[in-house]
Amino acid sequence: MKTRILVPGLILLxxxxxxxxxxxxxxxxxxxxxxxxxxxxxxxxxxxxxxGLAARAYDPPSESAVIEQKGCMYQPHVIAMHANQKxxxxxxxxxxxxxxxxxxxxxxxxxxxxxxxKVEDTFAREEIAIPVKCNVHPWMKSYIAVFKQPYFVMTGxxxxxxxxxxxxxxxxxxxxxxxxxTAAQQITIGASETKTVEFVFKPxxxx
Numbered sequence: 001m002k003t004r005i006l007v008p009g010l011i012l013l014x015x016x017x018x019x020x021x022x023x024x025x026x027x028x029x030x031x032x033x034x035x036x037x038x039x040x041x042x043x044x045x046x047x048x049x050x051x052g053l054a055a056r057a058y059d060p061p062s063e064s065a066v067i068e069q070k071g072c073m074y075q076p077h078v079i080a081m082h083a084n085q086k087x088x089x090x091x092x093x094x095x096x097x098x099x100x101x102x103x104x105x106x107x108x109x110x111x112x113x114x115x116x117x118k119v120e121d122t123f124a125r126e127e128i129a130i131p132v133k134c135n136v137h138p139w140m141k142s143y144i145a146v147f148k149q150p151y152f153v154m155t156g157x158x159x160x161x162x163x164x165x166x167x168x169x170x171x172x173x174x175x176x177x178x179x180x181x182t183a184a185q186q187i188t189i190g191a192s193e194t195k196t197v198e199f200v201f202k203p204x205x206x207x
Contacts, residue, residue, distance in 0.1 A: 032077040032141075033179045034203075041159025042201060044078040045177050046129065046145050048152035049163075050184065052171035058149050060085040064120070067142065069097045069113065074132065074142035076154070078178065083126055083148045090118045096136060101144060103130040110135070128176055143178055168193075175199040 035043040065081035067074055070092040081087060089099045091113040099119065100110040105127040111119045123130070123146045134140035145152070153161045170188040180201040189195055 032073070034177075035077075037158050039158070041155075041157070042177065042180075043155055043157055043159065044076075045155040045159070045161075045175050045199075045201075046078065046080050046152060047155065047161050047163060047173060047175050047199075048080070048128070048145075048147060049149065049166070050172045050174040052169055053149055053151065054167075058082070061150075064088045066090065067099070067144075068092050069099075069134070069140070072097075072137050072140060074134075074140055076142075078129070078143045078145070078154065080145040080147065080152045080154055081123075082150060083146050084122050084124060086120055086122055087144070088118055088120050089113065091115055097140070098135050099132060100135055101130050101132045103127055106130065106146065129178070145176065173197065175201075177201060 032044070037043075060082040064086040065079055065088070067076070067079055067087070067089045068091075069075075069089070072093060072095070089111075091097050094115050096112065096114055098110060098112040100108075101123075102108060103123065105125050106123045109121055111121070113119055123144070125146065126148045127146045129143040129145040132142040132144055151163060151166055153163050155161045166189060168189060168191045170186065172184055172186050175183045180203070183199045183201060185197065185199070187195060187197060
């Protein structure tokens with residue numbers, strides 16, 4: 001029986017007026033680390049089930065996760081994918097880039113990309129989250145979260161997310177943000193039930 005958790009724009013970043021959105025690239029001062037809309041809806045948050053799932057193996061999806069290097073920025077800035085799922089990195093810029101993930105729990109790799117090139121690789125183990133840089137352009141930064149189960153989702157531009165098909169049960173949900181840390185709460189969901197969950201982040205000093 002299908003269930004879901006629905007959060008309609010209720011991830012809030014308090015006391016941060018509008019957040020900080022990234023402008024045009026080509027400046028080392030650019031940052032996408034905290035991006036929120038006018039109502040405080042926080043982008044680039046990963047929502048995932050941290051505890052409560054039955055112990056079992058999940059097959060990775062057949063479709064690839066995709067990162068683009070575009071305007072000398074990584075797009076998307078944060079991505080979530082399944083362990084052993086193929087990752088494609090595509091250079092859409094007329095300049096050379098490289099992609100250099102720096103994991104703590106996976107194999108590190110560093111690949112150059114000429115204009116228009118594509119590279120592929122995978123991560124075998126769960127890790128939340130892997131920092132990524134471009135050695136050519138130091139302001140280009142990204143994060144890749146790798147999960148061994150399929151119950152994860154990214155927040156949208158308004159801070160909303162929709163986590164579908166979660167089996168009935170009691171779970172610990174976590175929300176991860178690169179600068180604001182991790183929030184957690186426990187939820188119980190029944191068959192054919194929809195629940196609304198709210199995570200609230202407070203800004204940290206210097207953020």
